[in-house]
Amino acid sequence: MIGQKEIRQLEVMKRLKGAVKAFGERAPQYEANQAFPFENIEDLKQIGYTKLTLPKEYGGYGEGLQAFLYGQELIASACGSTSLAIGWHNMTILEVLENQQWDPAKKDAFFHAIAKGALVNRAASEPATGSPTRGGRPQTTAVKTGDGWVLNGRKTFTSLAPALDIFLVSAWIPEEETVGWFMVHKDLAGVSIDETWDLIAMEGTGSHDLVLQNVHVKADDYVEKAAPKKGTGWLLHIPACYIGIALGARNYAVQFAKSYTPNSLQKPISSLPHIQEKIGHIELELMQARHFLYAVAARWDEKPDERDEMAGELAAVKYAVTNAAISIVDKAMRVVGAQSLKKSNPMQRYFRDVRAGLHNPPMDDAVLALLANQILQDDEEKAE
Secondary structure, eight states: OOOHHHHHHSHHHHHHHHHHHHHHHHHHHHHHHTOOOHHHHHHHHHHTGGGSSSOGGGTSOOOOHHHHHHHHHHHHTTOHHHHHHHHHHHHHHHHHHHOSSSOHHHHHHHHHHHHTTOOEEEEOOBTTTBOGGGTOOOSOEEEEOSSEEEEEEEEEEETTGGGOSEEEEEEEETTTTEEEEEEEETTSTTEEEEOOOOOSSSGGGOOEEEEEEEEEEEGGGEEEEOOOOOOOGGGGHHHHHHHHHHHHHHHHHHHHHHHOOOTTOSSOGGGSHHHHHHHHHHHHHHHHHHHHHHHHHHHHHHOGGGGGGOHHHHHHHHHHHHHHHHHHHHHHHHHHGGGGGSTTSHHHHHHHHHHGGGGSSSOHHHHHHHHHHHHHHHHHHHHO
């Protein structure tokens, strides 16, 4: 099992630790202007973070899940939007790496493009279907032509959209009556971004709509068929992001408590028992959440033959860690008090951003249903 010390000593992580300070400093400006964090993304490219999970033979770092999650957590402690947005890129690399459907030459070209700086993400959500994890069929269509395919449709929640070079788009193929995935380059005719993103949380993810109007792609751009649903460890970048936001809130609250001395006291409020109790609860929840997150990530990295059995564990991590993050931010705000609600205070951003985790997959109700069905099925099998 790779330890936290070893992760911190990775070359790219040392560079990342130096970069995230600037992310935190830029965050208020991005928020005020409702702007996409182009500078942060460029910094991540320069330090090699966008190649963190790219195989070494392509010039990447070839890191697995644990290092990926640590990086996401570190970025999120300064800017949650940047973390969540870039997380989808590195996750997509890992998914494609293990996908056996891709033509080897196509996969090779895809990874070479990333090595040269291309950013990628999947485009799956749609206005009528919501999250693809709910099982809705995409309304985006792919119709076969003599030399390829024509795609039409609209995708929502396309994180990192302003900076993406390659989209992996899900579409319904009428003649095959199945869902397929297509590689779409941003510069193809008929590809556009409709800047619809207006949420009060995770404002900087740039999760705009991708619009496809008679987009022609080549025959070999049909890269995947829809795979059976199963748990994927790469989605743990989501709870890693939200516990990173909680870590940022904890750090701010602790520094505030150590430095704030109202005129009714002779010592900072960190000396007060009720403040110490709150900080103690924060630390306990943070430790529990991070242990769960990294223990499951270690199993995923070290025991690949057990991955098909981990759907329940993976879902449980997302539920437990994300809800712990929400609780931690709430307690941190109680430490800071009313000042945490000032627009100039980063705590109000942590508060809004961390709640977005409830709406990232898998959702709480789906997790609890999965866990219940697993244990009920296990009991039935034992009884037979």
